[in-house]
Amino acid sequence: MIQNETHQAQLHVNSTKESSAVGRSKATSTSTATQTAYTPKKPVGKMVFFGALSLGAYLLLFSKETLVTQTYTLGGWHAAFPVLTAFLFSFVHGAFASNFLTVLGLEAKSSH
Amino acid sequence: MKRLVLIILTVLLLTPGIHQAYAGGPPPKNVVKGVFTTIDTKTMDASIKVDGHDGVRVLHLGEGMTVDDIPMDKKVLVSLDTHAGPNVIKDVSVMFMDMTVTKIIAFLIIGLIGGLLSGFIGSGGAFVLTPAMMSLGAPGAVAVASNMCHKFPKAMVGAYKRWKYGQADIKLGLVMAVTAIIGVQVGIKIQKFILDHWGNAGSNLYVSVVFVFVLVVVGAYVLMDAIKLSKGSAEEKTPVLAMKLQRINLWPMMEFKVAKLRISAWITIPVGLLTGMLAATIAVGGFIGVPGMIYVIGASALVSSATELVVAFIMGAWGSVQWGISGLIDIRMTLLILAGSLIGVQLGALGTTYVKDYTIKLVMSAVMLIVAVSRGAKIPGYLSDLNLIAALNDKLGVALNSVSFWALMVALAVAGIIITVAMIKGMVQARAEENAAGVVQQH
Incomplete structure (x- = not known):
């Protein structure tokens, strides 16, 4: 979305949290970070990688549909199957979705 | 990352100790x-x-x-x-419906919008996903189980994103989730008591009346608040009740850093318990959890809705294990919905960074009120099942059922539209501000 700036210099003031500031030596530090022309790389490669992985996983699961549905619903310790599968898909497909949105240019509002 | 590991460990530790209870109602016995x-x-x-x-x-x-x-x-x-x-x-x-292309597309779309809603207001999705799955041919228990299993990975991704944006209060989420899990047990006891005394129809009626009452009262209150804030006639500040409660200095006091508040555990715990009790009864705990965190505990809508995702993750993971043990999860449905909702939830989460606090309240109240209409349309049917009113004629029965179903779709559509419009407006504004800042910097 916001890719048309040319050159930025940012000053970061890293203050510690108010509640724990007393008695700490690490009080406030100032660091300078210089950004070169702000043109974020779009994670197309990552998106394609995770997309392919996710699609592959979906195709694999649906091609063995009968076996999968039978095994996953046997109950008892077999509960681990659906729960872990859901976890796994959420990482792979979630990573794809995250990169996909970035590639589309949909990113959270930068907080500066 | 440490915090995420902590949450996962808590879930794992809690699971064996409380395997008697089930989030969103127990798997059927008979x-x-x-x-x-x-x-x-x-x-x-x-x-x-x-x-x-x-x-x-x-x-x-x-x-x-x-x-x-x-x-x-x-x-x-x-x-x-x-x-x-x-x-x-x-x-x-x-148990397993035949997947057709139409059904797959339906799951993807419903998942996407349900996820969007969930990422934005912290809950939602379940109320429309379960009926949608059932109308596409899944048995009720399988629909509830499969929905539960899609809820926790979705909430996990949403919670992670919103934690990164500095919105989710993990500690508050943990406290709410643990107390809500206890609340679920109490809720189930009440449900069982009603089921034993008044049978299935009585139980349905009880659930629907509680559902409609809670959603209308809380939804109307949140809507009024949102309208007041959107007109700019009131400042966004901690609600009066929460301010008073925060002043009660009763041991043990809890400090929530992200939510920026300090409140007695004697206030926090009942809110969690009530959320759990209602989650067991009406299966949408978030509709009471989020307003509870806003108006009773005193967190902002932004923090509350983000924290609700932490709660949803923990409760969803624990519920999924229970339903998995009963062997009722149709993983195909779970994953198809997940395909859409993992995109939706991240979109909703990033959307919150562009909107004002009241937009979240507006979306939440709109959804609550429309969903209340949906459930309200079912009450005459339950009343006639209990012979409290004359039997409904077929036409009216069918009409009420379709009102009920379409109200859910309307709720989803309305939420989707408000979120999208608010997000686009926010993005355009942010872009204009960025450009203006860029011009200033260049000079």
């Missing part, structure tokens, strides 16, 4: 799950290979059932008619 192997047309007996057991069980076909009602070699859920005898079949439903 249900047998397995595959029919043979059927005797003379005696009207059917043998079923029950999951988790080696032998076969012989069941008798209930009144009015024919041989054609028994699907062979398919995994089925058999409800037993306990009043007619120990092994009499009441009805049989095939």
Whole structure:
């Protein structure tokens, strides 16, 4: 979305949290970070990688549909199957979705 | 990352200790799950290979059932008619629907919008996903189980994103989740008491009345607040009740850093308990959890909705394990919905960074009120089941059912539209501000 700036210099003031500031030596530090022309790389490669992985996983699961549905619903310790599968898909497909949105240019509002 | 590990560990530790309870209602007891192997047309007996057991069980076909009602070699859920005898079949439903392209597309779209809503207001999705799955042909228990199993990974991704944006209060989420899990147990006890005394229709009526009452009262209050804030006639500040409660200095006091507040555990715990109790009853705990965190505890709508995702993750993971043990999760449905909702939830989460606090309240109240209409339309049916009013004629019954279903779709659509419009407005504004800042910097 916001890719048309040319050159930025940012000053970061890293203050510690108010509640724990007393008695700490690490009080406030100032660091300078210089950004070169702000043109974020779009994670197309990552998106394609995770997309392919996710699609592959979906195709694999649906091609063995009968076996999968039978095994996953046997109950008892077999509960681990659906729960872990859901976890796994959420990482792979979630990573794809995250990169996909970035590639589309949909990113959270930068907080500066 | 450390915090995420902590949450996962908490879930794992909690799970074995509380395996008696189920989020969103217990798996049905009078249900047998397995595959029919043979059927005797003379005696009207059917043998079923029950999951988790080696032998076969012989069941008798209930009144009015024919041989054609028994699907062979398919995994089925058999409800037993306990009043007619120990092994009499009441009805049989095939556990796994055939996936068609239309159904797959429907799941993807509903998942996407449900996820968007969830990422934005912290809850939502379940109220529309479960009925949608059922209307596409899944048995009720399988729909609830599959929805639960999609809820926790979705909430995990959403919670992670919103934690990164500095919105989710993990500590508050943990406290809410643990107390809500205890609340669920209490809620189930009440449900069972009602089921034992007034039967299924009584239980349905109770659930619907509580549902409509809570959603209308809380929804209207949140809506009024949102409208006041959107007009700019009131400042966004901690609600009066929460301010008063925060002043009560009763040990143990809890400090929530992200939510920026300090409040007694004696206030936080009841909110969690009530959320859990309602989650067990009406299956949408978030609709009470988020307003509870806003108006009673005093967190902002932004923090509350983000924190609700932490709660949803923990409760969803724990509920999924329970439903998994009962073997009722249709992983295909879970994953198809997840395909859309993992995109939606991240979109919703990033959307919150562009909107004002009241937009979240507006979306939440709109959804609550429309969903209340949906459930309200079911009440006449339950009343006539209990013979409290005259039986409904067929046309009215069908009409009320379709009102109920379409209200859910409207809720989803309205939420989707408000979120999208608010997000686009926010993005355009942010871009203009960035450009203006860029111009200033160049000079």
